[in-house]
Amino acid sequence: MTTIKATAAQSIALERRRLTDRAALVRGRVEATPGCNLLPKIANVENRLRLMQFAVAKTLLDEIDDTLDGLRRKAAESELAQAIRQQDELLAERGVETFEVGAVRARDGWQWLTSRKPARLSAVQIATGDRYAALHASAHRDGLSTSANDNAGGGDLTVQQVMAAAELRHAQRQVLAAVHAHIAGATGSDRLAGLLEAICGRGATPRQLAGNDDRRAAAVEVELRLALDMASVAFKMAPRMGEAA
Incomplete structure (x- = not known):
């Protein structure tokens, strides 16, 4: 040749x-x-x-x-911080503690993962996933049923209540989108943000995402931990230097 x-x-x-x-x-x-x-x-x-x-x-x-x-990255972080501030302000206006966790989550893949013994995730990773799960569940609830459930006084819903619920869900979706943008900007790919959405948001299990292949499921869990670490930074939940995770 x-x-x-x-x-x-x-x-x-x-x-x-x-x-x-x-x-x-x-x-x-x-x-x-x-x-x-x-x-x-x-x-x-x-x-x-x-x-x-x-x-x-x-x-x-x-x-x-x-x-x-x-x-x-700085622009994505700035947009994320603004979206989170808007979310917190809206919740504060409604008299709701910011990012109340656990009220609307059914037993699902994320809950299964956090219940495993010994623990596979750090305390910060679990808190981050809980925060994402609660945001996702609240942001995707039906608008009228959400307002009806929150209407403690009973009676017909007012236009203001319906609009307030819609405004709150919009802000929550902005926060989720900003977290995705933060992760995608840091990695150059939507894969890790997609795993966060699938497991913490929609309730899929790592094994389901891996096509029931245990070896691949273990790799999915590793990727999820990376996604949670990045989301914890986006949510400003990551521990400071010297603090335990």
Whole structure:
């Protein structure tokens, strides 16, 4: 078999094309991120490419990508914090303790998982999953039945009560969406957020998600623990340095 090797000129042209294409993609990200102040840096990259300083150009592109990823994470965290504040304010207005847990959760996959002995999850992971489960259950209850159950005084529901219930559910769904965005932004994938939704939200078991394969179910549990750790940060429930989990 004959092996055809690229000439030095061809290798240089190939590397320039590869980095030029990457620089174009990164420029698009920079231009789509107002206030990032990275246009001078991407212009420097393009100048380095013209001078064939490929190693320097690659280092600069890596730095720009890291900065943009950091800005995206900060934006997701800011949106999450705002959504949680809105949720807490609405609950406080209704005289409900913020994120009251356990009132509407049936026996399901999440409850089964937390009841296993010895414990497979940390206290923070369990509290995080409970918070997510309670939010999900409340956010997806039927609007009229929810208002009727909460109408302790009896009688017909008022328009204000129905609207208040709808407003509260909307805020709860915003919080859930922000948690998903936080996890997806940190991992670059929706998989872990999807596991959190399936197990803590819909009540699936790891074994169901793994197609009744015990080995794969164990791997699903490991992934769920990662998702819970990320959600605990999003909910600001993660323990501080030096504190027990």
